[in-house]
Amino acid sequence: MRLDKYLKTARLIKRRTVANEACDTQRVSVNGREAKASYQVKVGDIIEIAIGSRSLKVKVLSVPEHVSKQEASLLYSEITE
DSSP, X not given: OBHHHHHHHTTSSXXXXXXXXXXXXXXXXXXXXXXXXXXXXXXTOEEEEEETTEEEEEEEOOOOSXXXXXXXXXXXXXXXX
């Protein structure tokens, strides 16, 4: 699944266009590298998102095509440092 679609499906970012813009402006990195929206997300990837002064780091646990709103938080685990 594309990175921008995953961010929207997992409800980490509200809209896919916003996720695409975040990738284009280099605010999203995967496994320590800046990632494009077309990056293919895999289980085990570490995604870091910088939005404003806030930074969010998550580990990908699952990559399904469709998921309900209640199950969206099961797609990743948040990493705290």
